Amino acid sequence: MDDRKIKLLxxxxxxxxxxVSTLATMLNLTEKEVNDLxxxxxxxxxxxxxxxxxxxxxxxxxxxxxxxxDVKITPQRDVGFDVIAERICRFPEVTSVYLMSGGYDxxxxxxxxxxxxxxxxxxxxxxxxxxxxSTATHFVLKKxxxxxxxxxxxxxxxxxxxxP
Amino acid sequence: MTRFVNKKIAQMPYSGIRKFFDLAGGMKGVISLxxxxxxxxxxxxxxEAGIYSLEKGYTNYTSNCGLEELRREISRYLLxxxxxxxxxxxxxxxxxxxxxxxxxxxxxxxxxGDEVIIPEPCFVSYKPCAAMAGGVVKTIAxxxxxxxxLRPEDLEKAITPRSKVLLLCYPxxxxxxxxxxxxxxxxxxxxxxxxxxxxADEIYSELTxxxxxxxxxxxxxxxxxxxxxxxxxxxxxxxxxxxxxxAAPAEIAAAMLKIHQYTxxxxxxMGQMAAIEALKNGEGEIKKMVLLYNQRRSLxxxxxxxxxxxxxxxxxxxxxxxxxxxxxxxxxxxxxxxxKEEKVAVxxxxxxxxxxxxxxxxxxxxxxxxxxxxxxxxEKFVERHAKRQRAVYAxx
Ligand SMILES: Cc1ncc(COP(=O)(O)O)c(C=O)c1O
Numbered sequence: 001m002d003d004r005k006i007k008l009l010x011x012x013x014x015x016x017x018x019x020v021s022t023l024a025t026m027l028n029l030t031e032k033e034v035n036d037l038x039x040x041x042x043x044x045x046x047x048x049x050x051x052x053x054x055x056x057x058x059x060x061x062x063x064x065x066x067x068x069x070d071v072k073i074t075p076q077r078d079v080g081f082d083v084i085a086e087r088i089c090r091f092p093e094v095t096s097v098y099l100m101s102g103g104y105d106x107x108x109x110x111x112x113x114x115x116x117x118x119x120x121x122x123x124x125x126x127x128x129x130x131x132x133x134s135t136a137t138h139f140v141l142k143k144x145x146x147x148x149x150x151x152x153x154x155x156x157x158x159x160x161x162x163x164p
Numbered sequence: 165m166t167r168f169v170n171k172k173i174a175q176m177p178y179s180g181i182r183k184f185f186d187l188a189g190g191m192k193g194v195i196s197l198x199x200x201x202x203x204x205x206x207x208x209x210x211x212e213a214g215i216y217s218l219e220k221g222y223t224n225y226t227s228n229c230g231l232e233e234l235r236r237e238i239s240r241y242l243l244x245x246x247x248x249x250x251x252x253x254x255x256x257x258x259x260x261x262x263x264x265x266x267x268x269x270x271x272x273x274x275x276x277g278d279e280v281i282i283p284e285p286c287f288v289s290y291k292p293c294a295a296m297a298g299g300v301v302k303t304i305a306x307x308x309x310x311x312x313x314l315r316p317e318d319l320e321k322a323i324t325p326r327s328k329v330l331l332l333c334y335p336x337x338x339x340x341x342x343x344x345x346x347x348x349x350x351x352x353x354x355x356x357x358x359x360x361x362x363x364a365d366e367i368y369s370e371l372t373x374x375x376x377x378x379x380x381x382x383x384x385x386x387x388x389x390x391x392x393x394x395x396x397x398x399x400x401x402x403x404x405x406x407x408x409x410x411a412a413p414a415e416i417a418a419a420m421l422k423i424h425q426y427t428x429x430x431x432x433x434m435g436q437m438a439a440i441e442a443l444k445n446g447e448g449e450i451k452k453m454v455l456l457y458n459q460r461r462s463l464x465x466x467x468x469x470x471x472x473x474x475x476x477x478x479x480x481x482x483x484x485x486x487x488x489x490x491x492x493x494x495x496x497x498x499x500x501x502x503x504k505e506e507k508v509a510v511x512x513x514x515x516x517x518x519x520x521x522x523x524x525x526x527x528x529x530x531x532x533x534x535x536x537x538x539x540x541x542x543e544k545f546v547e548r549h550a551k552r553q554r555a556v557y558a559x560x
Contacts, residue, residue, distance in 0.1 A: 018532060025467060159201060160199070161199070161509055162198035163199050
């Protein structure tokens with residue numbers, strides 16, 4: 001892959017709000033190059049999207065319940081787990097889906113506004129799907145770290161203002 | 165009770181940095197590009213090794229020269245990275261930071277009146293340490309037009325019959341200059357011709373952004389006349405752990421060890437344990453930090469140039485050293501005003517030697533956001549003062 005693209009992705013990975021002009025200066029590219037490269041990578045879905053990581057708890061607006069669900073599945077001829085995984089992905093309350101090694105097959109993360117709502121999703125939508133053998137639902141009690149970011153991490157700079 | 169204080173010490177000036185520290189220390193909302201240490205905290209696996217050592221009850225002295233395992237890892241590292249062969253048994257001394265290594269290296273070789281040649285601008289401790297060790301300091305000014313590299317002909321000119329030591333620091337603090345193998349070779353020839361001992365402070369060796377760092381001791385015939393100094397502060401973001409080391413011919417290492425054992429006994433054990441982990445498993449973390457430093461390097465160099473402060477391209481360390489001559493201000497004046505008016509702290513170049521006058525040191529061991537903000541303040545500042553300067557000329 002184009003070296004410029006790698007450099008750009010590395011710079012964007014943890015901070016996509018960095019301005020185009022800063023990116024250009026940082027990577028010795030022109031602003032046009034940066035814009036074109038980003039556009040290109042968005043088009044071919046190398047860049048899949050940009051999200052804001054929110055500590056809803058801190059915002060005092062935590063109506064969300066998150067659950068991790070271990071799902072066991074009977075794989076289907078020719079397509080394995082893909083078709084059923086894609087079907088699960090379509091539900092908007094599902095925030096991530098991974099195929100796992102080990103004791104179960106899919107790890108599905110679900111967000112809802114209440115325990116009841118999530119339980120409803122599991123029992124009425126997920127568990128009854130064809131090829132789903134079983135589910136085990138674990139509710140998240142507290143988030144400490146997500147996507148590489150530690151919640152409530154006081155990033156204080158302890159260095160002296162001037163040192164040799 | 166100044167009458168008790170040794171005259172040499174009494175006359176020694178405080179580091180030029182201290183004044184700025186006093187000035188900036190109390191101010192709120194300052195963005196600092198004045199810090200000579202990484203903004204990263206020590207990689208977690210290294211911290212954990214230090215914590216684990218405490219949990220295990222390693223709270224004792226180590227052998228004077230440092231833990232055997234650490235010296236062995238240092239020896240392996242020097243071979244792996246720079247092709248150097250040092251015997252961990254008698255050629256490596258673990259010190260309290262590179263700072264101590266610089267001090268004891270000078271103290272164990274200098275006789276009163278011996279001359280120490282120091283290219284400037286340079287790290288603040290070199291001259292005082294050489295003077296305290298009884299040496300006579302001979303500085304050589306390096307120039308921006310030479311990318312702040314030491315020229316062999318300048319070195320040769322500075323040599324007298326009393327010259328004994330050449331103190332080299334590349335990648336350089338404060339300029340960020342590096343020297344290539346070929347350029348170092350030409351210095352090596354002069355060192356051999358005049359039988360100089362070279363103290364090579366290579367603490368920034370891992371922070372080299374173009375090409376590979378060449379260790380002075382790896383040049384043909386140089387190992388026997390080199391004291392190599394390195395450490396963990398910059399490469400592994402471990403300034404607070406206070407671990408450095410010197411690698412030197414056995415006789416010199418033994419002499420350094422004498423001073424070391426009587427003054428500090430040994431470097432702290434938890435730092436040594438953490439350093440072992442750093443050398444064993446830390447290279448991936450160095451790569452990550454170097455990647456980020458390198459992005460910021462372009463950001464700050466381009467930004468300073470745009471702001472009207474022409475900046476030579478630093479190839480190592482984490483400092484940019486732009487010229488402020490166009491502003492008509494002295495380095496001190498520039499830095500004081502910048503701090504007061506825009507709350508950006510940088511260090512005046514003359515703190516690193518007379519030839520640093522007309523420059524400022526901007527550390528890019530700061531986050532991208534801080535650098536962007538600092539640059540925009542610097543740009544405003546320069547523009548405002550350029551206008552003022554034009555106005556002054558117009559009145560005249
Ligand atoms: C050139 C140079 N040498 C040595 C040191 C001291 O490093 P240490 O923390 O290992 O004592 C520094 C620190 O700023 C430095 O810039």
